[in-house]
Amino acid sequence: MQKKLQLYTRFERLWHWVQAALIIVLALTGFELHGTFELFGFEKAHTIHMYSAWPLLVLTAFAIFWHITTGEWKQYIPSSRNILPVALYYIRGIFRGERHPFSKTRQKKLNPLQALAYFTLKTVLLPVSLVSGVLYLFPDRAEAFLNIPLGLTAVTHTAGAFALVSFFIVHTYLTTTGGTLLTYIKAMITGWEETDE
């Protein structure tokens, strides 16, 4: 039976897409600043990077507030229950056309693998990038008050960026694993997901 489920609120969707856009722009300009390629030129890349970094910080502050006030943060608590069947599904079941072992509900919309992935994203990957990014904005103070040299800040920031890019690649690919290639993308745009059952 087809069922329509509202998974994502308006704020969540807005937050998701703005964050996605900002992170893509930050990664692009960031790797240019890193010297990986030349696209905008260092000065423009730096300007764009700054104009994206501040909104991302503001957005993140809003998102943290939203997660706390709505209690939605609990969605991201990882648990080992059912993690094996889900992992097996992506390694084997998906090729055999088996059904996803996890059924989403409004209360529990992340499968255990997703919960673990997003938990890592929100407690490690993003904080590493954001905190080192803020230090990078004030390198002289980071050095003076926290004794963190620019090199350490920069290398940490780069490491965070590599992790985020890898996350982004896999994350984007996994959006194609719904009922149709675009099921999950549509859900993140409209907020509603069609699931069978």
Place this chain on the structure above:
Amino acid sequence: MCHDGTGTYKKFPTDCGHPAYEEKKFGGTTYQTVDLGNIARNIKKSSRNTCGACHFFGGGGDGVKHGDLDSSMFAPDKSLDVHMDVKGLNYNCTVCHTARSHDIVGRKYSRAAPNTHRLALPEDTGLRIGCENCHSSRPHKNNQNLNDHTDTVACQTCHIPYFARGGIATQLDWDWSTAGKHTADGKAIVKKDSDGNVIYHTKKGTMAWGTSLEPEYAWYRGVMTYIQQQDIIDPSTVVALNRPLGSYADRDARIYPFKVHQGKQPFDAESNRLVVPKLFGKKGSGAYWAEYDWTKAANKGMEAYGAPFSGSIGFIETTFYSPLNHMIAPKEASLACGECHSRSGRLAALTSFYLPGRDRSGLVDALGWTAVWLSLAGILIHGVLRFILKK
């Protein structure tokens, strides 16, 4: 001299700042007797002409020594120097080189100039003027990022993107070892390039010149060390006759632009010390410019200098650093970010600190790219399998 309103004061080359008190001939030019009385009667506020009469000709000719002070600075336009621009601020040298710095109006004492050794005029014991004295150390109104640079990068570094921009060539290389050649019939040789710069002279050797040049950069806190005659040098390396002091760790030091002059000059090949050869003199005096014999000239020169000479002459390569402070370009021509923040930019040689865009951690980059490529390979394989196995 500094207040000569007649413009007749001219240094006699090689006389270390003294004018021709009697008419003298040098290199084909007659140096008229300077009428000091006339100068005294025409005294006016010192202008660029008076200071320039000496300083634009340092090293024995126009622009030879400094790469940022030459005769094009008598009447520069804005593209050459924003402060001395004749149609703009039209600053005299003394606006910046004042004996007592508080004579200058409009200065902001937001921060002391970065140099501990402050010197404006030879006789000056007061403050040494720096760009910060007028502009403050955070002069960029709309660009705080540039202001964040001023604790590591000197103003001059970004604002003098090229030196010797006024069309007058500055000397870059002087190789004494080739001096002394004569034509078959024993005449002195003088060769000039198409711009009239001497590139070979029997008395002096081979020289190279250039205009609109990229400076070299070094950490500098306003103090130089100089090699002394008695210092032992290593002839297998290029000997730095002077060296700017400073490092990244030194809070008073900044990355500063320099003209680095290359040279090749005689030294005592046994004691590994510099020699001071006698250049001037009549035939029989041992002077190099009379007899073209380095050993004799060194013998005589060191005798006069009062230090021993082994009798064995060799030639060493040398460098000499001159800091660049003039020819401040208009703001649009300031050094672009990418000139420094790139893999092989202008600061490639200054490796003691992390420079974004130039440096990286090889380990983090290797691990990072591995993660990125593995992710891509993973989704590609997974996707292809899904596609194939679906049917």
